Amino acid sequence: xxxxxxxxxxxxxxxxxxxxxxxxxxxxxxxxxxxxxxxxxxxxxxxxxxxxxxxxxxxxxxxxxxxxxxxxxxxxxxxxxxxxxxxxxxxxxxxxxxxxxxxxxxxxxxxxxxxxxxxxxxxxxxxxxxxxxxxxxxxxxxxxxxxxxxxxxxxxxxxxxxxxxxxxxxxxxxxxxxxxxxxxxxxxxxxxxxxxxxxxxxxxxxxxxxxxxxxxxxxxxxxxxxxxxxxxxxxxxxxxxxxxxxxxxxxxxxxxxxxxxxxxxxxxxxxxxxxxxxxxxxxxxxxxxxxxxxxxxxxxxxxxxxxxxxxxx
Amino acid sequence: xxxxxxxxxxxxxxxxxxxxxxxxxxxxxxxxxxxxxxxxxxxxxxxxxxxxxxxxxxxxxxxxxxxxxxxxxxxxxxxxxxxxxxxxxxxxxxxxxxxxxxxxxxxxxxxxxxxxxxxxxxxxxxxxxxxxxxxxxxxxxxxxxxxxxxxxxxxxxxxxxxxxxxxxxxxxxxxxxxxxxxxxxxxxxxxxxxxxxxxxxxxxxxxxxxxxxxxxxxxxxxxxxxxxxxxxxxxxxxxxxxxxxxxxxxxxxxxxxxxxxxxxxxxxxxxxxxx
Numbered sequence: 317x318x319x320x321x322x323x324x325x326x327x328x329x330x331x332x333x334x335x336x337x338x339x340x341x342x343x344x345x346x347x348x349x350x351x352x353x354x355x356x357x358x359x360x361x362x363x364x365x366x367x368x369x370x371x372x373x374x375x376x377x378x379x380x381x382x383x384x385x386x387x388x389x390x391x392x393x394x395x396x397x398x399x400x401x402x403x404x405x406x407x408x409x410x411x412x413x414x415x416x417x418x419x420x421x422x423x424x425x426x427x428x429x430x431x432x433x434x435x436x437x438x439x440x441x442x443x444x445x446x447x448x449x450x451x452x453x454x455x456x457x458x459x460x461x462x463x464x465x466x467x468x469x470x471x472x473x474x475x476x477x478x479x480x481x482x483x484x485x486x487x488x489x490x491x492x493x494x495x496x497x498x499x500x501x502x503x504x505x506x507x508x509x510x511x512x513x514x515x516x517x518x519x520x521x522x523x524x525x526x527x528x529x530x531x532x533x534x535x536x537x538x539x540x541x542x543x544x545x546x547x548x549x550x551x552x553x554x555x556x557x558x559x560x561x562x563x564x565x566x567x568x569x570x571x572x573x574x575x576x577x578x579x580x581x582x583x584x585x586x587x588x589x590x591x592x593x594x595x596x597x598x599x600x601x602x603x604x605x606x607x608x609x610x611x612x613x614x615x616x617x618x619x620x621x622x623x624x625x626x627x628x629x
Numbered sequence: 630x631x632x633x634x635x636x637x638x639x640x641x642x643x644x645x646x647x648x649x650x651x652x653x654x655x656x657x658x659x660x661x662x663x664x665x666x667x668x669x670x671x672x673x674x675x676x677x678x679x680x681x682x683x684x685x686x687x688x689x690x691x692x693x694x695x696x697x698x699x700x701x702x703x704x705x706x707x708x709x710x711x712x713x714x715x716x717x718x719x720x721x722x723x724x725x726x727x728x729x730x731x732x733x734x735x736x737x738x739x740x741x742x743x744x745x746x747x748x749x750x751x752x753x754x755x756x757x758x759x760x761x762x763x764x765x766x767x768x769x770x771x772x773x774x775x776x777x778x779x780x781x782x783x784x785x786x787x788x789x790x791x792x793x794x795x796x797x798x799x800x801x802x803x804x805x806x807x808x809x810x811x812x813x814x815x816x817x818x819x820x821x822x823x824x825x826x827x828x829x830x831x832x833x834x835x836x837x838x839x840x841x842x843x844x845x846x847x848x849x850x851x852x853x854x855x856x857x858x859x860x861x862x863x864x865x866x867x868x869x870x871x872x873x874x875x876x877x878x879x880x881x882x883x884x885x886x887x888x889x890x891x892x893x894x895x896x897x898x899x900x901x902x903x904x
Binding site for chain 2: 334443594
């Protein structure tokens, strides 16, 4: 392998060597992510030959085409004329937006609090240590456990209702509702967003913040005019990841959500496993990919913009 | 200090305390509420504590062969995934950070795109194809699903770690007569180790905690600890599910504690920015 003149020599052997070394994960991603998605899209359009033959022989309610250059939107029509799906799609998007905004807002509050805590202020630095520790706790807990914990906490006989009952009033039952799903998704996504945004806010130079403070700027002005513009990229990464994670969530809504409406992650698995209608399940997957692509494009754009700003491209 | 400033200061501290208590309840409350149940004989609504205390449910879990085998299976999958992922991804991470080859950026972003597909949708697409490859309900099929969850961690974070090792260190060692491999193992690798460790542990846990893909591809042959939870909560007393939850959380808590400093110190965040 050409590993001799790393980085310095422009020899073509090094380039090929680097490409060879870098290729295994690329091949895995191409074979087990890119390829299945293309095959699945073909299947959703009615192509049941080739690699789709096995699944097509055991599936019910399929729409098929006879030639490779044809396509059938029958499965899409099935899915989109089902009022349950359109309702679930709406619910999924709303829950995704709410959870994503809540996670980002909470992460920002934590990050700004940490950044603006002066040294030596015992009360504030104690609080800062506590909340930054708290915010990463969910990363330590498997999602299945978190989902089950959320359900028992907000259930009819859970902590919230028990506490309210002891205080003498009727508390809300959020278990098996979309409220619990949204709360749970905020919970599971908080650590990543907090780490991203905190790390971004921390890297804003002290001098800039102090200069703004000397000029008489209040906290909100400093956040808006100094910190925020320098933290766009980490914020966008946090937003995108939370949104994509929420769109594809299965475990949290499966455990804590109602039977109907449910999020699309749950619908996809039940169409695939329980109803034996994989083609419709794949159609939903394609729809979810399309929604996620919008968020993903946003992420790539933000990252490229920052790379351009700092002269890395 | 004027009275009005004092009042604002106290009001601000009271608000802060309320925020902290709310956050504490939101984050830790559900976990505590679940953990306490593992030690309870029974629990009557609306009491805030169980009716009595017991350890019997732990025995119940350890005596159940099915539950116990799921623990072993989870560890087997996690270790296999980690080995496969290391072999595939670590050399690539080094190449991404040290070599300049055509398409480097495109490939790096392309790898990242594997995370841009909502998980359940991706697994559904994958499962459809697994039927053709005879990978449905096989050990290999589950490993592939787990592997996909580790690729971004195992290339991006170590790549950032390798890139942060100054080239001048390596060049100095090489000038002093160190061979290429020796320089790598004595200079580059140790300096990049914190980042690699974070990646390894994140990957181990990604596999250990993976539930939805394992359920879709592995059931009914392979039930790992997380997928066992799906049926456990329906078929067993709630205390057994609580015990199982505690057991399933132990590896995550222990391993993440080990790298907590590096994760909080920005290794993870660093690894997710395109370079």
